[in-house]
Amino acid sequence: MKLCALSPRRAAIVVAVEDASPTDAVARRLRELGFVAGERVEIVAKGPFGGDPLLVQVGFTRFALRRAEASRIRIDADARETVA
Known part of the structure; x- marks a missing residue:
């Protein structure tokens, strides 16, 4: 699965x-x-407009990524968990 397809507030x-x-x-x-x-x-x-940019957190750092950049990142969706 690509990072750009991950639902907000879900971890992977x-x-x-x-x-x-x-x-x-x-x-x-x-x-x-x-x-x-x-x-x-x-x-x-x-x-708000087409979901671009994405605010992504990796570790304790947050980044704004374009969907095109996020589509380069493969994730393990089975390892995701709900974030409080």
Whole structure:
């Protein structure tokens, strides 16, 4: 499942960040920001117009990501849990 398809206020586990090319700077930056395998991630909120941008929390840090960026992040939806 892709991160952009995750429902708000649900947690999941990052599986991988997919590279669009061998030297994909966006994928590399996402990994540098903490989107690495095994890390907990959740969508905190979605923007009002088409759901863009997404407010995403990975670890204790929040980022605004475009849907195109979030679609590069594969998650394990079975590991998700409800966040209080």
